[in-house]
Amino acid sequence: MLQVISLLVENKPGALMRITGVLTARGYNIESLTVARTLDPTLSRMTIVVDVDPNLRALVIKQMNKLINVLQATDVTDDHRAVTREMVLLRVRAPLEKRTAVLKEAEIFGARVIDSSVEGFALEATGDPEKLDEFIGIMRSYGEFDIARSGVVALSLRPRRPRLSPPVPAPGETGADQTPGARNGQEVLRSGRRFEAARR
Amino acid sequence: MAVLMNGARMLLECLVREGVECLFGYPGGVTLPFYDAMYDHPIRHVLVRHEQNAAFAAEGYARATGKVGVCCATSGPGATNLVTGLVDALMDSIPIVAITGQVSTKLIGSDAFQEADTFGITRSCTKHNYLVKNLKELPQIIHEAFYLASTGRPGPVLVDIPKDVFQGQGHYHPVSSIHLPGYKVYTEGHAGQIRRAAQMIWEAERPMVYAGGGIVAAGAAAELRELVEIIDAPAVCTLMGLGALPGDHPNFISMPGMHGSYAANMGMYSTDLLIALGVRFDDRVTGRLSSFAPHAKVIHVDIDPSEIGKNRAADLPIVGDVKRVLQKLNPLLRELEPELGERKAAARRAWWRQIRAWQQEHPLVPAFSDSEIKPQHVMVEIDRLSGGKAIVTADVGQHQMWAAQFIRFSEPRHWICSGGLGAMGFGLPAAIGAQLARPDKLVFAVLGDGGFQMSVPELSTIASYGLPIKIVVVNNGYLGMVRQWQELFYNNRLCAVELDCFPDAEKLAAAYGFKGRTVERPGELARALEEAVEEPGPYLLNIRVSPYENVYPMVPAGGAINEMVLGPPQPVPVPK
Numbered sequence: 175m176l177q178v179i180s181l182l183v184e185n186k187p188g189a190l191m192r193i194t195g196v197l198t199a200r201g202y203n204i205e206s207l208t209v210a211r212t213l214d215p216t217l218s219r220m221t222i223v224v225d226v227d228p229n230l231r232a233l234v235i236k237q238m239n240k241l242i243n244v245l246q247a248t249d250v251t252d253d254h255r256a257v258t259r260e261m262v263l264l265r266v267r268a269p270l271e272k273r274t275a276v277l278k279e280a281e282i283f284g285a286r287v288i289d290s291s292v293e294g295f296a297l298e299a300t301g302d303p304e305k306l307d308e309f310i311g312i313m314r315s316y317g318e319f320d321i322a323r324s325g326v327v328a329l330s331l332r333p334r335r336p337r338l339s340p341p342v343p344a345p346g347e348t349g350a351d352q353t354p355g356a357r358n359g360q361e362v363l364r365s366g367r368r369f370e371a372a373r374r
Numbered sequence: 375m376a377v378l379m380n381g382a383r384m385l386l387e388c389l390v391r392e393g394v395e396c397l398f399g400y401p402g403g404v405t406l407p408f409y410d411a412m413y414d415h416p417i418r419h420v421l422v423r424h425e426q427n428a429a430f431a432a433e434g435y436a437r438a439t440g441k442v443g444v445c446c447a448t449s450g451p452g453a454t455n456l457v458t459g460l461v462d463a464l465m466d467s468i469p470i471v472a473i474t475g476q477v478s479t480k481l482i483g484s485d486a487f488q489e490a491d492t493f494g495i496t497r498s499c500t501k502h503n504y505l506v507k508n509l510k511e512l513p514q515i516i517h518e519a520f521y522l523a524s525t526g527r528p529g530p531v532l533v534d535i536p537k538d539v540f541q542g543q544g545h546y547h548p549v550s551s552i553h554l555p556g557y558k559v560y561t562e563g564h565a566g567q568i569r570r571a572a573q574m575i576w577e578a579e580r581p582m583v584y585a586g587g588g589i590v591a592a593g594a595a596a597e598l599r600e601l602v603e604i605i606d607a608p609a610v611c612t613l614m615g616l617g618a619l620p621g622d623h624p625n626f627i628s629m630p631g632m633h634g635s636y637a638a639n640m641g642m643y644s645t646d647l648l649i650a651l652g653v654r655f656d657d658r659v660t661g662r663l664s665s666f667a668p669h670a671k672v673i674h675v676d677i678d679p680s681e682i683g684k685n686r687a688a689d690l691p692i693v694g695d696v697k698r699v700l701q702k703l704n705p706l707l708r709e710l711e712p713e714l715g716e717r718k719a720a721a722r723r724a725w726w727r728q729i730r731a732w733q734q735e736h737p738l739v740p741a742f743s744d745s746e747i748k749p750q751h752v753m754v755e756i757d758r759l760s761g762g763k764a765i766v767t768a769d770v771g772q773h774q775m776w777a778a779q780f781i782r783f784s785e786p787r788h789w790i791c792s793g794g795l796g797a798m799g800f801g802l803p804a805a806i807g808a809q810l811a812r813p814d815k816l817v818f819a820v821l822g823d824g825g826f827q828m829s830v831p832e833l834s835t836i837a838s839y840g841l842p843i844k845i846v847v848v849n850n851g852y853l854g855m856v857r858q859w860q861e862l863f864y865n866n867r868l869c870a871v872e873l874d875c876f877p878d879a880e881k882l883a884a885a886y887g888f889k890g891r892t893v894e895r896p897g898e899l900a901r902a903l904e905e906a907v908e909e910p911g912p913y914l915l916n917i918r919v920s921p922y923e924n925v926y927p928m929v930p931a932g933g934a935i936n937e938m939v940l941g942p943p944q945p946v947p948v949p950k
């Protein structure tokens with residue numbers, strides 16, 4: 175079964191590569207991946223759908239959380255309060271005699287016509303991925319056809335605030351204390367510290 | 375006050391703030407500005423003879439001190455040569471920072487001369503890496519790199535710096551703070567979990583302490599010893615953890631795993647409570663996971679949450695710095711002792727009797743012979759000369775396992791070898807880093823004849839810096855560990871493992887201007903080693919040992935930890 179992973183990541187070069195690296199190092203094939211910035215332009219929200227061995231799912235999430243650029247990685251596969259949606263654009267070739275039928279089907283699935291010409295239509299549909307599969311299957315029967323799918327985007331409605339680390343002082347002129355573990359003491363993670371507070 | 379300077383100079387300013395005294399490197403085209411800035415700067419640059427050895431030497435420096443080791447290489451081939459050292463540091467959680475030059479920002483992506491995608495190549499070889507696109511970011515990134523390398527679970531961090539960033543002029547503003555919101559380090563450990571751990575420990579009948587490299591990284595040897603003494607449990611240290619408990623401590627029952635002691639492995643198999651501290655249940659320790667510590671509950675303390683439950687489920691996970699956790703656990707154990715301490719005392723006495731019986735049944739005994747030098751004998755002599763105090767670096771192979779079995783260490787950071795990666799060619803450059811970090815220490819580099827020949831160029835570095843390293847080549851004429859596997863698992867069909875034409879050690883050392891010799895007879899061994907130690911400079915000692923000696927005990931790969939092969943098959947008596 176596919177795993178749906180939702181990540182909040184710093185919008186930094188290489189971040190995507192590090193995250194997908196956790197999966198590609200194991201030879202996993204990514205089914206879909208979407209990424210775009212959030213309300214805070216320095217952060218991106220990413221949704222990855224991937225077939226992960228069920229025993230390794232928790233580990234994969236932990237390894238993603240370990241990445242410096244990842245603020246939070248969560249498994250939303252079984253999160254009942256998570257919504258997942260995907261968008262598909264379809265180009266359907268529809269000769270005159272089939273146009274009404276195509277439009278009828280589109281209406282049933284709540285798809286919108288975004289372009290229309292003598293050859294056919296361009297349609298846009300959003301929904302959960304299985305529903306889209308059905309829609310695509312039906313539209314395909316009308317003849318020449320092409321699609322572009324966005325990949326799944328997911329959002330959990332559970333208020334899950336990422337734990338963020340506060341700033342720590344950089345070493346001054348006298349130099350850093352380099353005794354083993356010394357710096358660990360400086361940055362005790364204040365659990366429950368609010369996302370907004372820490373980012374300020 | 376902001377001072378105008380170029381990027382190279384700024385980098386040096388940051389390195390000074392980080393307390394860097396020396397760095398190991400090799401120059402090239404794009405790092406020229408950096409080397410020019412070092413020309414009249416007090417920071418010490420150690421010129422190694424190959425970039426791989428710059429990384430290994432930085433690791434040796436870091437492993438011997440706990441401080442961040444720094445290495446530096448030029449773009450393209452310089453950077454790619456660092457890769458093995460980076461992965462080695464990643465596998466063993468060693469704090470190093472690698473600085474690499476890159477072609478100018480305008481040329482990146484154009485297949486420019488000596489361009490390689492260092493940022494991409496080293497992504498999976500580092501804890502984190504950076505490509506500095508802008509001089510303004512440089513100081514911030516350098517401090518972040520040191521911070522990441524040295525905190526949490528330590529590891530290698532690489533900073534790739536284009537030539538124009540080195541050359542660009544800017545006002546240097548010292549960095550006041552480091553902010554990495556997504557870098558999660560949990561140091562304290564959950565108080566409730568620690569209390570439960572204390573209870574579980576007193577309730578166990580057959581507790582076993584399993585201590586690893588995390589103890590060394592956290593500087594928690596004193597706390598470990600305290601724990602072991604409060605609960606009086608037998609303890610094993612992994613290959614990475616040797617020295618975390620003194621080698622002659624009565625509770626220390628040696629190393630577990632593929633070439634661990636019989637008592638350690640039987641103990642790991644039979645325990646009912648495994649107290650795992652800064653370890654990662656590596657396959658070389660556990661053997662077949664399904665039959666590893668099958669009767670045990672597991673308390674697993676580690677600073678890296680992704681290690682917990684990775685290979686073995688933990689009944690009681692504690693995410694935290696093992697030093698801090700033990701500082702809280704030990705007083706709790708004391709507090710609970712009057713109430714719970716006696717409850718399982720009888721069972722625990724029986725457990726100790728069992729452990730002692732295993733130790734007596736199959737002790738780790740070195741082989742000796744009058745006619746040829748046994749490699750184990752070499753280790754016993756080094757142990758005698760060291761008295762637990764010398765730094766010993768090892769390469770990878772049979773000699774490494776014998777050294778781990780027979781040389782004792784009274785403190786951490788004295789035993790230095792490539793554990794997780796098992797990288798041949800590590801031992802000699804690591805000794806260079808260790809000796810530079812600890813000029814006060816006697817340093818032995820214990821190498822195989824194979825690994826030594828991977829590192830020969832560094833004899834020149836040793837000579838030029840006058841490093842009094844005692845290079846001990848345990849020369850069996852073979853890639854011994856591979857030969858052992860071919861003998862045991864491939865019908866003794868020895869293929870590509872014979873190393874003939876070993877150079878004359880005396881002449882080789884003399885060619886570099888220091889002393890060396892070959893010993894072949896057991897009677898000469900002790901004196902030869904003493905002479906090497908007495909020599910004020912470097913010394914190359916080539917010891918011809920029996921070629922066909924195997925390392926035992928041995929848990930065959932994928933085997934159960936309690937099913938060790940204890941020695942060579944005994945000759946079957948021929949019926950008359």
Ligand SMILES: Cc1ncc(C[n+]2csc(CCOP(=O)(O)OP(=O)(O)O)c2C)c(N)n1
Pocket residue numbers: 769770771772773774796797798799821822823824825826848850852853854855856
């Ligand atoms: C870079 C590298 N290449 C290959 C190996 C595989 N390997 C492991 S042990 C070994 C033999 C080492 O021979 P030697 O240095 O003579 O040590 P010995 O085992 O004889 O003590 C080899 C080839 C390795 N660990 N590292």
Ligand SMILES: [Mg+2]
Pocket residue numbers: 771822823824848849850851852853854
């Ligand atoms: Mg050999």
